[in-house]
Amino acid sequence: MKLDRAKGAPRTGAQHLAAQAYDWRMATPDPAPSDPRARENEAFWRNYLENYKRAQGMARPFLSRMPSNPRCLLCGSPFHGFGGGLMKMIGKAQSSVNPRMCNQCENVMLKHHGGAEVPCSMLFADVRGSTALAETMSAEEFRNRMDRFYAAASGAVFANNGVVDKFVGDEVVAVFAPMLGLDHPSRAVAAGLELLRATGHADPVGPWVPVGAGVHTGQVWFGVVGEGGHVELTVLGDPVNTTARLASQAGTGELVVSAAAATAAGLDTGLERRSLDLKGKAQATEVVTLRVDGA
Numbered sequence: 001m002k003l004d005r006a007k008g009a010p011r012t013g014a015q016h017l018a019a020q021a022y023d024w025r026m027a028t029p030d031p032a033p034s035d036p037r038a039r040e041n042e043a044f045w046r047n048y049l050e051n052y053k054r055a056q057g058m059a060r061p062f063l064s065r066m067p068s069n070p071r072c073l074l075c076g077s078p079f080h081g082f083g084g085g086l087m088k089m090i091g092k093a094q095s096s097v098n099p100r101m102c103n104q105c106e107n108v109m110l111k112h113h114g115g116a117e118v119p120c121s122m123l124f125a126d127v128r129g130s131t132a133l134a135e136t137m138s139a140e141e142f143r144n145r146m147d148r149f150y151a152a153a154s155g156a157v158f159a160n161n162g163v164v165d166k167f168v169g170d171e172v173v174a175v176f177a178p179m180l181g182l183d184h185p186s187r188a189v190a191a192g193l194e195l196l197r198a199t200g201h202a203d204p205v206g207p208w209v210p211v212g213a214g215v216h217t218g219q220v221w222f223g224v225v226g227e228g229g230h231v232e233l234t235v236l237g238d239p240v241n242t243t244a245r246l247a248s249q250a251g252t253g254e255l256v257v258s259a260a261a262a263t264a265a266g267l268d269t270g271l272e273r274r275s276l277d278l279k280g281k282a283q284a285t286e287v288v289t290l291r292v293d294g295a
C-alpha cells in the first residue's frame, strides 16, 4: 500500500490512472485487430463481464461479510481465518504472485490478457486533508488509520458487489461491472453511502476519517494490463477520469453523483441538481450530492 501522498506532492487518482495507461501503451503495442488471439480474449472478457456466473455474484456479499481480511479483490474470497479455511475447501487460496488476488481469479487474468469495453459504474473515494491528518499523529498511527479506511472501503465495495480496482495513496478506486448485476449504478451509489456511514459521517461525534467520494457511469475498457506475472486488473477511459474529478470536487461527507449515474440508479428525481465545471471537460457536468448526516 502506498502512502506517499501524505508526504509528497498530491497526485490525483486520475493522474495515476492516466500515467498507468500511458506506461502500458508505451510498453504494449496495440495488437493488430486481425490477431485471432486478441479477438478471442476480447470475446472472453465481453462474455465474462456481461454474463459471468451470477451465482458467484450472489454469493459475494456473503463472502465479503465473512471474517478476515485480506481478501481477493475480484471475487471477495477471504484468505485467512475461518473464511479462508472454507475457501481452501473449494480450491481457492491467496496467489503467491498477486497477494491481493486468489489463485483462481489470477489464472483467469493470466490466461486472458486483454479486456473489453462494457458499461460500468465507478466509485472514487478519498481521505480529505490526509497531509494535515498525518501531522496530528505518529507515522504508525497514520498508517493504522489508513488501513482502517482501506478496510472500511473494501467492505463497502464488496458488500455491494464491486471490485476494488486499486488503492492509490489515500484514494480508493472501485468498479461495479455488469458481470455482477446490471444494477451497477445503484450498487456504486450504495457503496459510496455505506462507506460514508462506515467512516462515521452519520455519527454525532463526526467521522474518524474525513472522506469525499464520487460516482459516475459509462462505457469503459475493463481488463488486464501488464506483462508476465505482473498483471493487473483495471478500467480505463473518459468516464473513469470523470469519476476521479467528481470525487475531487466532493466536500467532506459528500457523495457527488453524476446526473447520468443518478438517473441510471433511479435516485429521487426531486434531488437538487447543480452543474460542475470539471477540469478538461468542455461542457459542465450535472450532478446531485448525497450525504448521510441529514445536513
Ligand SMILES: [Zn+2]
Pocket (backbone or CB within 6 Å): 072, 073, 074, 075, 076, 077, 101, 102, 103, 104, 105, 106
Ligand atoms: Zn478471487
